[in-house]
Amino acid sequence: MSGTGITRRHLLFGLAGIGIGGAAFGLLGRATRAPAPAPWVPRGLAEDDGWLLPPEERAAFEAADALVESDVFALRDAVDLPGGDLEALRVRSLSECVAACEADGRCEAFTYARASHPQPEKRRICWLKSEAAEREIAGAPDYVSGRRGGWGPD
Amino acid sequence: MAYISLSETGLDPYDVVVAGAGLAAYALSDRLSAAGRRVLILETGFETYDPEVQARFTRMEARGHFSSTYWPRHWVRAFGGTSAVWAGYCLPLSERNFRDWPIGRADLDPHYATAARLLRRPLPFLAYSAPFLRGFTYRPMSLEPPLNLAAEPELVTDLTGVDIALGATLAGLTPATDRRSVRGATIHLAGPGERRDFPLASRQRLVLAAGGIGNAQILLNSTDGSSAAVGNAADRVGRHLMEHPHAYDCGRIVAGEDLVLPDLPEGFGFPLPSVEPDTALFGELGGHDVALDLVDSALAPEDPVERFVAERIGANARAFTLTARTEMPADPENRVTLTEGRDPSGMRRVRASCAIPTEALRAIEHCLEALSGSLGAAGAARLRIVNAEIYRNATGGGHIMGTTRMGSDPRDSVVDADCRVHGYENLFVAGSSVFASGGYANPTLTLMALAARLGETLGRAA
Numbered sequence: 001m002s003g004t005g006i007t008r009r010h011l012l013f014g015l016a017g018i019g020i021g022g023a024a025f026g027l028l029g030r031a032t033r034a035p036a037p038a039p040w041v042p043r044g045l046a047e048d049d050g051w052l053l054p055p056e057e058r059a060a061f062e063a064a065d066a067l068v069e070s071d072v073f074a075l076r077d078a079v080d081l082p083g084g085d086l087e088a089l090r091v092r093s094l095s096e097c098v099a100a101c102e103a104d105g106r107c108e109a110f111t112y113a114r115a116s117h118p119q120p121e122k123r124r125i126c127w128l129k130s131e132a133a134e135r136e137i138a139g140a141p142d143y144v145s146g147r148r149g150g151w152g153p154d
Numbered sequence: 155m156a157y158i159s160l161s162e163t164g165l166d167p168y169d170v171v172v173a174g175a176g177l178a179a180y181a182l183s184d185r186l187s188a189a190g191r192r193v194l195i196l197e198t199g200f201e202t203y204d205p206e207v208q209a210r211f212t213r214m215e216a217r218g219h220f221s222s223t224y225w226p227r228h229w230v231r232a233f234g235g236t237s238a239v240w241a242g243y244c245l246p247l248s249e250r251n252f253r254d255w256p257i258g259r260a261d262l263d264p265h266y267a268t269a270a271r272l273l274r275r276p277l278p279f280l281a282y283s284a285p286f287l288r289g290f291t292y293r294p295m296s297l298e299p300p301l302n303l304a305a306e307p308e309l310v311t312d313l314t315g316v317d318i319a320l321g322a323t324l325a326g327l328t329p330a331t332d333r334r335s336v337r338g339a340t341i342h343l344a345g346p347g348e349r350r351d352f353p354l355a356s357r358q359r360l361v362l363a364a365g366g367i368g369n370a371q372i373l374l375n376s377t378d379g380s381s382a383a384v385g386n387a388a389d390r391v392g393r394h395l396m397e398h399p400h401a402y403d404c405g406r407i408v409a410g411e412d413l414v415l416p417d418l419p420e421g422f423g424f425p426l427p428s429v430e431p432d433t434a435l436f437g438e439l440g441g442h443d444v445a446l447d448l449v450d451s452a453l454a455p456e457d458p459v460e461r462f463v464a465e466r467i468g469a470n471a472r473a474f475t476l477t478a479r480t481e482m483p484a485d486p487e488n489r490v491t492l493t494e495g496r497d498p499s500g501m502r503r504v505r506a507s508c509a510i511p512t513e514a515l516r517a518i519e520h521c522l523e524a525l526s527g528s529l530g531a532a533g534a535a536r537l538r539i540v541n542a543e544i545y546r547n548a549t550g551g552g553h554i555m556g557t558t559r560m561g562s563d564p565r566d567s568v569v570d571a572d573c574r575v576h577g578y579e580n581l582f583v584a585g586s587s588v589f590a591s592g593g594y595a596n597p598t599l600t601l602m603a604l605a606a607r608l609g610e611t612l613g614r615a616a
């Protein structure tokens with residue numbers, strides 16, 4: 001994440017403002033396709049899916065989206081890797097996505113969409129990629145991506 | 155041949171004149187015919203549906219949750235009326251749904267059987283219900299093929315003593331000087347394209363069966379401008395307009411095989427599985443009735459939560475989609491009024507203003523919450539509430555009720571317990587416009603029961 005000074009907006013929005021503003025600046029810094037979202041829109045808030053689950057079930061469901069470690073891939077949270085898709089799999093968890101890429105010799109990288117993704121059809125989809133695009137979209141908390149050979153210099 | 159030309163016969167030969175040729179008129183005429191009465195049905199439309207007639211007669215204004223095309227799409231102007239498009243869901247109102255009525259379920263029970271027979275339904279659905287989970291009663295609807303009078307006109311035209319004038323629109327009523335009866339009817343005839351006044355003798359009865367909008371439109375137009383319209387001395391005509399708010403696909407259930415719907419009695423016919431709150435939960439919901447339809451549905455693995463829930467339940471997991479129908483309290487500000495412009499019969503056009511109150515939608519939400527709790531307590535099952543389908547996308551069911559409501563107090567209603575317009579000895583209303591409170595059940599079975607009851611009353615009268 002590129003460092004940013006404390007601005008008046010951060011002071012106005014408090015701690016949340018720093019997180020929000022930081023995400024937005026990270027995005028701007030990488031000159032990506034998507035326009036920067038308005039800094040006052042909170043990021044990473046999931047729409048209530050409406051399922052009435054007991055708390056322990058809800059926790060078990062959400063745990064499948066938590067960041068995991070891998071010996072093979074360097075994982076980055078809140079990063080989307082566009083392009084280079086081999087296949088889109090419907091999976092139950094991030095670790096299932098990691099394992100699928102690991103098991104596929106052609107798979108150099110992957111992007112996983114969390115269940116919090118605003119577009120229902122993308123929730124818990126795992127994109128296996130033959131080559132990872134150089135461009136990455138950071139500040140996208142609904143995604144986790146991984147590369148086989150690490151990420152190179154920022 | 156039951157079709158007549160009004161210019162040739164006039165109204166004189168008939169004991170009862172009915173405005174509108176829909177299912178209300180059918181049930182009414184069936185009973186009058188059985189009692190040996192001579193009936194004339196006036197119908198705006200023709201044997202086949204004509205979109206021009208539909209457009210010119212039903213154009214109106216609307217505000218609220220129902221647009222200006224909503225009401226015309228649910229009020230067909232042709233022989234058979236709205237029976238051409240209805241879906242055929244049938245269920246009687248239960249005792250608690252008669253809350254605001256001067257009559258109760260027992261008054262209608264024999265007539266419910268008549269209505270069910272006319273609609274070709276096996277009878278068990280009229281009385282069946284079974285406890286189901288904590289807080290709920292299983293009360294499926296009867297879902298036989300909908301009777302379409304336009305496709306089977308002989309059901310009406312073969313009735314002994316029943317004649318029909320097509321292209322004839324009742325455009326106004328003339329009260330007697332003492333305002334205790336109607337002594338004339340203004341009828342627009344499509345053939346010559348003109349309005350004619352026909353006298354009515356005091357022995358002759360007139361029944362409005364023109365649909366929930368049409369009945370109010372006729373009464374509101376029945377004034378020469380110098381005094382209140384017929385039946386509207388208390389300014390109640392057109393008020394208390396109600397619909398049944400429907401929230402389609404507002405929930406999902408994923409359950410194991412231990413969720414079993416109760417067995418239906420022999421010969422029930424085709425059911426729509428549906429549950430309603432039991433007495434205790436009904437009270438907790440503030441007296442708003444709600445039905446939740448449980449429709450079998452394929453599992454949706456594309457929803458990761460549903461997949462997660464289904465996999466925990468196991469290989470036998472199955473899904474239901476839930477649709478809610480609810481009750482809308484009668485509000486005098488939800489109403490039909492007259493507006494600028496005239497329809498081809500010369501009647502002033504109408505404007506509907508109708509908003510779904512929040513409490514009706516909350517009742518759906520609370521009912522779903524309660525069902526979720528009961529399912530969870532009973533076994534492996536989980537429920538999803540689709541918020542937007544309740545609070546954003548709720549719409550009506552084409553059930554137009556309340557505009558000439560029944561009551562014992564003429565200051566707060568339009569017709570009495572016999573469907574007679576307060577004060578007028580020969581003027582009656584048939585249709586869901588007389589409903590004083592609407593419950594959640596689709597209205598046609600009940601409006602036909604009321605019309606059959608009215609037919610028997612008028613058949614007995616000298």
Ligand SMILES: Cc1cc2nc3c(=O)[nH]c(=O)nc-3n(C[C@H](O)[C@H](O)[C@H](O)COP(=O)(O)OP(=O)(O)OC[C@H]3O[C@@H](n4cnc5c(N)ncnc54)[C@H](O)[C@@H]3O)c2cc1C
Nearest residue numbers: 174176177178231235236240241242243324365552596598
């Ligand atoms: C899409 C849809 C689905 C539905 N599904 C169901 C369902 O599943 N279950 C259920 O119970 N109900 C259902 N309904 C409602 C049902 O169709 C109506 O309750 C029922 O048909 C009303 O019957 P009616 O005879 O009172 O009025 P209508 O059938 O509307 O008949 C009124 C007749 O009067 C004529 N008319 C109007 N004004 C005049 C006038 N001034 N002079 C002469 N004639 C006039 C009209 O041309 C019409 O033929 C549905 C409605 C729609 C639109």
